[in-house]
Amino acid sequence: MSIVLLFIIGAAAGLIATRMMRIEANLITTIAIGVLGALIGGLVLRFLLTVTGWMAGFVGAVLGAMLLIWLWRQYGAK
Secondary structure, three states: OOHHHHHHHHHHHHHHHHHHOOOOOOHHHHHHHHHHHHHHHHHHHHHHHOOOOHHHHHHHHHHHHHHHHHHHHHHHOO
């Protein structure tokens, strides 16, 4: 996946994940959450389910971003 595509998918996934988890974050944080979520979720989803394609990566990115937000709420934002 190219770097530009990673940022575009990460930004979209971060936006969706922050809205679904009901947190307010600035643009840089939203993109960072999405990109890290894309890396985490995409790798885990592809490894566990052996699903390929951009849609699996996008779903994995949203799930990974949501996991990252949950972990941040539980252990980092106190």
